[in-house]
Amino acid sequence: MLCAQELLCLELFQHLESDRLEWVCDRATETKLVRGEILVREGDPHRGFFVLTSGTISINRLSEGVQMSIGQHQAPSFFGEIQIMTDDTVPVTLIALTDCLAYEITAEDFLQLVHQCRDFERTVFKTVQRRVQGLQSFIQNREKMAALGTLAAGLAHELNNPSAAVVRALKDITPALLELQRMNLVYGQRNVEAEHTAKWLKARDDGYDFIVNSPSQPLQMMDLEDEILDWLEDYGIEDAWKLAEPLAAGNIQIQILEELTARWRNETTEFKDMGLRWLALSFEVMTMIQSGLRGAERVSELVQSMRSYSYLDRGAKQLIDVHQGLEDTIQLLSHKLKQGVEIKRIYDRSLPKIQAYGSELNQVWTNLIDNGIDAIEGKGIIEIITTVLVDFIEVKIVDSGIGIPPEIQSRIFEPFFTTKSIGKGSGLGLDSVRRIVENRHRGSISLLSEPGRTCFTIRLPINIGNS
Numbered sequence: 001m002l003c004a005q006e007l008l009c010l011e012l013f014q015h016l017e018s019d020r021l022e023w024v025c026d027r028a029t030e031t032k033l034v035r036g037e038i039l040v041r042e043g044d045p046h047r048g049f050f051v052l053t054s055g056t057i058s059i060n061r062l063s064e065g066v067q068m069s070i071g072q073h074q075a076p077s078f079f080g081e082i083q084i085m086t087d088d089t090v091p092v093t094l095i096a097l098t099d100c101l102a103y104e105i106t107a108e109d110f111l112q113l114v115h116q117c118r119d120f121e122r123t124v125f126k127t128v129q130r131r132v133q134g135l136q137s138f139i140q141n142r143e144k145m146a147a148l149g150t151l152a153a154g155l156a157h158e159l160n161n162p163s164a165a166v167v168r169a170l171k172d173i174t175p176a177l178l179e180l181q182r183m184n185l186v187y188g189q190r191n192v193e194a195e196h197t198a199k200w201l202k203a204r205d206d207g208y209d210f211i212v213n214s215p216s217q218p219l220q221m222m223d224l225e226d227e228i229l230d231w232l233e234d235y236g237i238e239d240a241w242k243l244a245e246p247l248a249a250g251n252i253q254i255q256i257l258e259e260l261t262a263r264w265r266n267e268t269t270e271f272k273d274m275g276l277r278w279l280a281l282s283f284e285v286m287t288m289i290q291s292g293l294r295g296a297e298r299v300s301e302l303v304q305s306m307r308s309y310s311y312l313d314r315g316a317k318q319l320i321d322v323h324q325g326l327e328d329t330i331q332l333l334s335h336k337l338k339q340g341v342e343i344k345r346i347y348d349r350s351l352p353k354i355q356a357y358g359s360e361l362n363q364v365w366t367n368l369i370d371n372g373i374d375a376i377e378g379k380g381i382i383e384i385i386t387t388v389l390v391d392f393i394e395v396k397i398v399d400s401g402i403g404i405p406p407e408i409q410s411r412i413f414e415p416f417f418t419t420k421s422i423g424k425g426s427g428l429g430l431d432s433v434r435r436i437v438e439n440r441h442r443g444s445i446s447l448l449s450e451p452g453r454t455c456f457t458i459r460l461p462i463n464i465g466n467s
Helices: 009-015 017-028 079-086 107-116 118-189 195-213 217-237 242-250 254-264 270-308 322-332 358-373 407-413 429-440
Strands: 027-031 038-040 049-054 058-063 066-075 077-079 093-096 100-105 317-320 341-346 354-357 378-390 392-400 444-450 455-461
Touching: 009 118, 027 107, 038 392, 049 107, 049 317, 058 100, 066 077, 079 107, 079 118, 107 118, 118 270, 195 242, 195 254, 195 270, 217 242, 217 254, 217 270, 242 270, 254 270, 317 322, 317 358, 322 358, 322 378, 322 392, 354 358, 354 455, 358 392, 358 429, 358 455, 407 444
Parallel strands: 341 378
Antiparallel strands: 027 100, 038 093, 049 077, 049 100, 058 066, 058 093, 317 354, 378 392, 392 455, 444 455
């Protein structure tokens, strides 16, 4: 049986008179738990008010299909007051980490104590406030980690191709350069007149310029490659297909090949085809360099976008360009935009920079755009619309997905509420978005949704210091 001395170990009960303490003890029901036993499950109807006199209980929350520990109750402690006062379901699963002894007081008896003792009530509300703040902190940190995980996965995916291109270029270019050096030495020993050599060098330089500066035209290149292949085979080149593609990439025409090789057709040594192999290999090297350069530039762009996205080199609050934040976010989510997802930008170019917390706003764009991409299920349109409204700017993020059912639209900003299936959503994102927009920036966020069109509208003051 619960005794008054055990209750007095908790500040909450130190405000009660001795007769009230005895009244609580008489009405408390003993509950014993063995290690691993579940006291209540997430989503169950609420029970009573619990006083834990021995042991430790883990507080767990289902997030993305996984039970996550978000805290502990260690004896002596109490819990269950929030659900009684809100008449809500149990938001967490409580699991005994050790053998535990707890006492349950009915909801009716607990509320009677709250109403009859002002100091008891005050202590309860202080505890509720502290626990809600702790939950909000958990939500915020969890959402940041979820957003970071999304971006990290996308960034890894986006970095893979360009970094692989750089590796391939560096790996293949060394033997190619060595072979070119050998050919140059052999050719130099032949003492060919400068005029003829200049023709080869001009063909090479023109090819370089074409590779670097001309837009790709695949169909024309394929036709030229077929022509070159036929000519090389007629000329007597072994493995002619290996030379046809790089020569076509350099836009080498048949007439040029005829002119360059006229004096070498009857050659019986490697000089018969060495010039052609030298020219093709030179173009291959240039193509490798261009591929590696494009890869390196793409890596640089992604790193810069990530740096800008997170505002690594700036203070928390600064003058920011909302369009740049949106573009950085799109860049980092680009791995999700390749399978039929179209981004339609309708930007007001007069949009001013605003005083804001840049990295937090980028978290807002990440959640909303990522949710929009998920909603259209791989094929559809994401519209991003910006407008200036006197002292505010407005950003609309619209998707062409199936929409949000009317009966749950009022709940989507609640902590842990999610419309996604288990394993795909934590229910943290939109609550985090709401807090960043409303609490941190004194703005507003609203929703209009119907089948085929869901629109989130965010309004932000141009200067949060004056709003």
